[in-house]
Amino acid sequence: MKVGLEIHIQVKSRRKLFCSCNPKDPDESVTEFRRRLRVSASELGEIDPAAAFEMKKGLDVIYLAGNRSSCLVEADEEPPHDPDERSIEAAIKVANLLRANVVDEIHFMRKIVIDGSNTTGFQRTALIALNGRFMFRDRQVRIQTICLEEDAARLIEKGNGYVKYDLRRLGIPLIEIATEPLELSPKEARDFAESLGRTLKLTGLFERGLGTIRQDVNVSMEGGGIVEIKGVQKLEQIEKVVEFEEKRHRWLFEVASALRSRGISEESFRDVRPKDVSELFRKYSQVETVKRFFSGSAFALRAPGFKGLIGSEPVE
Amino acid sequence: MSSSQPEDFSRIKFRLGDAVYEGIVMPRTLYEDKEHITVKLNNGYNIGLRLDEIEILEVGPPQRQQEVVAEEREIPSQGPRVLILGTGGTISSRVDYRTGAVKPAFTAAQIVDMVPELTRIASISVRTVMNELSENMQPSNWAVMAEEVYRAFEEGFEGVVIAHGTDTMHYSSAALSFAIENPRGPVVFVGLQRSSDRPSSDSATNLLGAVVFASRSGAPGVYVAMHEGLNDDLIAVHSGVRVRKNHTSRRDAFRSVNSRPVASVDVRNMEIHFKNETAKGAGPMRLLNRFSERSAIMKYHPGFSEVLLRTYFNRDVFDAIIVEGTGLGHIARKAFPFVKEFIAGGGFVGMTSQCIWGSVRLTVYETGRDLLSMGVVPLGDMLSEVALVKSMWALGNELDLREVMPRNLRGEISERREVE
Ligand SMILES: [Zn+2]
Numbered sequence: 001m002k003v004g005l006e007i008h009i010q011v012k013s014r015r016k017l018f019c020s021c022n023p024k025d026p027d028e029s030v031t032e033f034r035r036r037l038r039v040s041a042s043e044l045g046e047i048d049p050a051a052a053f054e055m056k057k058g059l060d061v062i063y064l065a066g067n068r069s070s071c072l073v074e075a076d077e078e079p080p081h082d083p084d085e086r087s088i089e090a091a092i093k094v095a096n097l098l099r100a101n102v103v104d105e106i107h108f109m110r111k112i113v114i115d116g117s118n119t120t121g122f123q124r125t126a127l128i129a130l131n132g133r134f135m136f137r138d139r140q141v142r143i144q145t146i147c148l149e150e151d152a153a154r155l156i157e158k159g160n161g162y163v164k165y166d167l168r169r170l171g172i173p174l175i176e177i178a179t180e181p182l183e184l185s186p187k188e189a190r191d192f193a194e195s196l197g198r199t200l201k202l203t204g205l206f207e208r209g210l211g212t213i214r215q216d217v218n219v220s221m222e223g224g225g226i227v228e229i230k231g232v233q234k235l236e237q238i239e240k241v242v243e244f245e246e247k248r249h250r251w252l253f254e255v256a257s258a259l260r261s262r263g264i265s266e267e268s269f270r271d272v273r274p275k276d277v278s279e280l281f282r283k284y285s286q287v288e289t290v291k292r293f294f295s296g297s298a299f300a301l302r303a304p305g306f307k308g309l310i311g312s313e314p315v316e
Numbered sequence: 317m318s319s320s321q322p323e324d325f326s327r328i329k330f331r332l333g334d335a336v337y338e339g340i341v342m343p344r345t346l347y348e349d350k351e352h353i354t355v356k357l358n359n360g361y362n363i364g365l366r367l368d369e370i371e372i373l374e375v376g377p378p379q380r381q382q383e384v385v386a387e388e389r390e391i392p393s394q395g396p397r398v399l400i401l402g403t404g405g406t407i408s409s410r411v412d413y414r415t416g417a418v419k420p421a422f423t424a425a426q427i428v429d430m431v432p433e434l435t436r437i438a439s440i441s442v443r444t445v446m447n448e449l450s451e452n453m454q455p456s457n458w459a460v461m462a463e464e465v466y467r468a469f470e471e472g473f474e475g476v477v478i479a480h481g482t483d484t485m486h487y488s489s490a491a492l493s494f495a496i497e498n499p500r501g502p503v504v505f506v507g508l509q510r511s512s513d514r515p516s517s518d519s520a521t522n523l524l525g526a527v528v529f530a531s532r533s534g535a536p537g538v539y540v541a542m543h544e545g546l547n548d549d550l551i552a553v554h555s556g557v558r559v560r561k562n563h564t565s566r567r568d569a570f571r572s573v574n575s576r577p578v579a580s581v582d583v584r585n586m587e588i589h590f591k592n593e594t595a596k597g598a599g600p601m602r603l604l605n606r607f608s609e610r611s612a613i614m615k616y617h618p619g620f621s622e623v624l625l626r627t628y629f630n631r632d633v634f635d636a637i638i639v640e641g642t643g644l645g646h647i648a649r650k651a652f653p654f655v656k657e658f659i660a661g662g663g664f665v666g667m668t669s670q671c672i673w674g675s676v677r678l679t680v681y682e683t684g685r686d687l688l689s690m691g692v693v694p695l696g697d698m699l700s701e702v703a704l705v706k707s708m709w710a711l712g713n714e715l716d717l718r719e720v721m722p723r724n725l726r727g728e729i730s731e732r733r734e735v736e
Contacts, residue, residue, distance in 0.1 A: 120514050
């Protein structure tokens with residue numbers, strides 16, 4: 001099993017990456033405004049399908065803008081200012097610490113994000129350095145990239161047809177350090193993240209406390225796909241996440257081999273047609289579990305050869 | 317390890333330190349040096365590298381994309397026929413975020429791709445009539461726009477939407493207000509404050525609001541449609557002679573001055589809520605689209621030099637000067653001889669206020685009364701920019717400025733300013 005880690009850590013700075021707001025300042029007033037994001041049909045293919053679906057349905061994004069913790073830049077009502085020099089310096093220092101090749105020119109890019117967590121609909125991010133190294137126990141771990149990016153707004157509410165975000169966190173400078181995929185046990189993954197995290201915090205360049213460091217964990221196994229788990233905040237969670245993914249992968253392999261031995265393939269589904277079972281669901285629409293996902297219509301498919309497999313659990 | 321600059325958009329393989337990378341060579345702007353190269357790596361990031369610090373191992377053929385050729389075509393749709401005129405500026409171009417190149421995006425197909433709801437509102441046709449950034453617009457461009465609008469109504473279109481850069485959009489809206497007498501339908505200027513290459517752009521909602529008003533309001537006249545506030549739901553429709561760009565970047569930069577907006581379009585349900593009367597003209601449509609450039613705005617300030625006074629009040633150069641005076645409409649006593657001589661030589665001097673809000677009134681103070689006695693014409697609560705455009709139009713069409721400038725023709729002057 002291979003584990004790749006992306007560590008995001010908040011730079012200690014008195015301002016945000018593209019404006020002069022100090023995210024620690026207390027607000028005297030909060031303004032609320034409402035937006036909708038859209039992308040053209042030709043760009044839809046490059047976007048996370050779930051987010052694209054929400055957007056097409058017409059997702060209202062409500063923002064809470066504090067008068068001191070955010071300004072017209074976060075509201076996407078003013079062009080970004082020059083990037084924070086202190087944050088660029090911090091990124092270069094980290095790159096040197098990890099013996100990475102620092103690029104000669106920094107180009108900020110836009111990563112399209114349409115869940116509303118960025119008022120612009122994209123995240124500004126720049127690659128600062130490539131190909132670093134970090135010693136973990138007796139191993140030299142390759143650091144693929146070191147990037148400087150803006151943090152996203154914090155989700156505070158998700159309702160029917162709308163999401164609500166607080167702009168205080170939007171634009172806080174983050175350094176992202178991405179490792180190559182590593183052969184690691186769940187415990188080792190946790191220890192590695194702890195070791196790299198501690199080394200970074202010792203530089204004094206970063207914020208401390210809950211939420212100031214977040215990890216994206218990529219888990220892959222031979223013969224399976226890559227699974228990415230975003231925004232893990234606690235070290236214990238890393239261990240659990242990797243452990244769970246390992247078990248889930250093994251279980252999926254077992255299901256696959258059981259299906260193969262029963263002679264089930266894509267071909268077996270060729271004549272399967274969906275059946276309208278809305279009436280049935282309507283009858284039980286007051287049942288709590290049904291209420292949660294049923295609205296309007298429901299369809300069912302026969303799954304030949306799946307007897308005993310559906311309903312089995314990856315982890316006890 | 318020196319390398320020469322490979323062609324833009326070619327795929328290259330290069331060594332940096334002890335690692336080998338692949339990417340696409342990106343074009344550099346005029347302001348970027350030639351010692352560096354910009355590469356889009358396979359992970360999507362652009363980086364700049366010193367050419368003499370990398371070793372280029374392989375250069376592949378350029379991966380350039382085909383340019384889209386703009387064409388006019390009718391998109392199958394329903395409802396009133398609306399013509400969208402493209403004039404340039406950011407609403408009619410699109411940045412390709414993979415290559416960073418700005419491309420004109422002004423076919424009906426591309427607009428409908430951007431704003432699919434349009435097909436449910438109107439039958440959209442699109443014409444690109446010029447490709448000028450807003451800051452480059454000149455009176456000659458206003459003349460072309462006016463002629464295109466006139467022709468569109470002759471051809472039977474029920475409404476016209478003009479996509480325009482925002483910087484000078486209120487000058488153009490004033491120009492067309494005067495140049496087309498009794499337009500047969502609504503003419504709605506629309507622009508964007510936040511670029512159309514961002515998912516948060518105001519371009520789609522503004523365009524939607526403009527098309528709704530152009531097709532459903534039944535209110536002939538010239539307007540500007542832009543965001544009413546920070547929310548993406550209400551689009552304010554302003555009179556073309558009452559509106560001003562009052563902010564450099566906000567979505568709601570355009571505001572009606574000394575007047576309420578004409579209407580508000582709710583783009584969530586496509587409803588129009590009227591807030592003010594629309595000017596109702598009767599009579600046949602007429603095109604009066606000549607403009608003179610022998611007019612200028614003079615913004616008076618403390619320390620205004622005699623050199624400048626001599627430059628402005630020069631009959632060899634100007635036939636009309638629109639003064640942006642202080643307060644109720646004043647300028648320093650030292651300017652009086654220049655003003656007197658200019659008017660005596662047949663020139664027109666109109667007074668507006670740099671306060672922006674409110675009306676001039678020259679009978680309150682002595683300075684004002686002196687200016688009146690010299691023949692300076694007070695222009696009420698007309699915006700200085702509108703007064704300038706009106707004077708250019710009046711001069712171009714050989715009208716009597718002393719008669720026409722202080723008279724309300726298109727709603728540009730009002731007698732009442734409401735308590736807000
Ligand atoms: Zn700010």
